[in-house]
Amino acid sequence: MLDIDRLRNRELLKRFRDGDGEAFTTVYRAHYPAVFRFALHMTADRAKAFEVAQDVFVWLIHHAGDYDPERGELAAFLTGVTRKFLQRRRYEEMRWVPFEEAPQPKAGPVREPDTSEADRLRAAIAALPERYREAVALCDLEGLSYEEAAVALECAVGTVRSRLHRARSLLARKLQAGESGDRKGVIGCSA
Amino acid sequence: MKQDCRNYRDLLMEVARGREKPAERRDLEAHLQGCEGCREEFASYARLNQAEAILRSEAEGLVPRLEPGGGLLAELERAAAPRRKRRWLAVGAIAATVLLGWGAWRDSPRIGKPVLREAGVDAVKVKAEPQKAAFAEKGSALHASARPRRRNARAIAPAQQQEPFVAIPFTAPLTPDEPADVIRMDLPVSALIASGFPMQVADAGASALADLVVGQDGRARAVRLISISDSSSKSRGVFHE
Numbered sequence: 001m002l003d004i005d006r007l008r009n010r011e012l013l014k015r016f017r018d019g020d021g022e023a024f025t026t027v028y029r030a031h032y033p034a035v036f037r038f039a040l041h042m043t044a045d046r047a048k049a050f051e052v053a054q055d056v057f058v059w060l061i062h063h064a065g066d067y068d069p070e071r072g073e074l075a076a077f078l079t080g081v082t083r084k085f086l087q088r089r090r091y092e093e094m095r096w097v098p099f100e101e102a103p104q105p106k107a108g109p110v111r112e113p114d115t116s117e118a119d120r121l122r123a124a125i126a127a128l129p130e131r132y133r134e135a136v137a138l139c140d141l142e143g144l145s146y147e148e149a150a151v152a153l154e155c156a157v158g159t160v161r162s163r164l165h166r167a168r169s170l171l172a173r174k175l176q177a178g179e180s181g182d183r184k185g186v187i188g189c190s191a
Numbered sequence: 192m193k194q195d196c197r198n199y200r201d202l203l204m205e206v207a208r209g210r211e212k213p214a215e216r217r218d219l220e221a222h223l224q225g226c227e228g229c230r231e232e233f234a235s236y237a238r239l240n241q242a243e244a245i246l247r248s249e250a251e252g253l254v255p256r257l258e259p260g261g262g263l264l265a266e267l268e269r270a271a272a273p274r275r276k277r278r279w280l281a282v283g284a285i286a287a288t289v290l291l292g293w294g295a296w297r298d299s300p301r302i303g304k305p306v307l308r309e310a311g312v313d314a315v316k317v318k319a320e321p322q323k324a325a326f327a328e329k330g331s332a333l334h335a336s337a338r339p340r341r342r343n344a345r346a347i348a349p350a351q352q353q354e355p356f357v358a359i360p361f362t363a364p365l366t367p368d369e370p371a372d373v374i375r376m377d378l379p380v381s382a383l384i385a386s387g388f389p390m391q392v393a394d395a396g397a398s399a400l401a402d403l404v405v406g407q408d409g410r411a412r413a414v415r416l417i418s419i420s421d422s423s424s425k426s427r428g429v430f431h432e
Binding site for chain 1: 376382
């Protein structure tokens with residue numbers, strides 16, 4: 001059974017398919033921040049996050065009819081679209097092998113790195129495997145429930161939970177290792 | 192790692208994230224009192240939470256302005272142009288069919304006076320006149336000073352303006368200075384019932400024409416019924432107490 005918000009989103013999408021700028025602006029205002037933040041958490045690069053978010057909304061202009069309110073919230077649908085664009089961007093970047101003699105391109109960090117814990121965490125998240133990074137970005141950084149994240153990631157709730165637990169364990173160890181200078185940073189219970 | 196500690200690993204994670212039930216927290220706290228290793232691990236997750244909070248705050252501050260740029264709006268216009276052209280062609284074809292049919296009817300023998308049917312309207316934007324909505328006095332979650340901003344459509348008839356808006360259950364109220372939009376649209380009555388409104392209709396497939404008050408976060412806060420359509424008749428909308 002559809003709730004009012006999903007019906008309203010469907011109505012707004014229908015209107016902006018017809019060129020209604022106000023309907024599009026309403027959807028944009030409501031959903032752009034979450035799309036941008038998810039892209040930022042996944043790339044740790046503001047410029048890339050901005051480009052991905054723009055790609056998502058340009059895509060939405062041409063594919064508004066793809067959203068089916070019976071299948072879930074518009075926010076989860078847009079997160080799924082953002083994932084696809086992030087994956088495509090990563091595959092495209094992997095296709096280009098830099099020449100050894102050319103200077104390596106800089107990624108455009110969010111801000112100049114220092115030794116703060118938040119910066120160490122940002123670097124640690126960026127180093128996580130993608131499936132763990134997604135779980136951290138959606139559940140910890142964006143506050144989605146396991147169920148909401150499972151819809152966005154198109155996987156089971158238990159899968160989200162286990163990936164997040166594994167990711168948090170890795171991140172906690174990295175933070176601990178960063179402070180102590182011990183690269184192993186093993187945390188365990190006394191035998 | 193002790194076997195007991197393995198059993199508490201998942202719970203430790205959930206408690207650190209604040210997602211546990213009260214009984215689970217008490218259970219874990221009892222274990223932590225006797226296990227230094229798990230206490231250290233729990234402390235490491237608390238530290239992780241603090242660092243994540245900083246990242247969340249930074250990300251929030253980096254979100255660009257909330258208006259779509261001219262490029263996106265131009266893209267919207269380009270995408271909509273072919274659809275509008277197809278629609279006008281369809282409208283023209285329908286109009287031509289109606290005219291031909293009317294001509295045939297006019298010239299043909301008939302018994303009773305024909306009934307004209309109005310074309311269905313999916314949604315209508317409400318006119319942009321600065322007007323304070325009349326909110327329900329009893330049980331309303333809305334602040335009385337919130338002013339809905341209405342845009343681009345025909346004016347509401349005086350009789351309809353007397354129906355108050357009723358707050359949608361389990362939604363956060365609008366703040367006093369929060370601008371809101373009022374959007375008129377057709378809703379299935381079943382959706383209104385599912386949202387918590389006490390309604391009694393004979394036809395389970397009935398639809399309701401309603402005005403929605405929508406906040407800046409895009410979520411509907413209140414609804415005002417205009418009319419309910421079922422298979423037999425239209426009736427004035429009202430929520431049952």
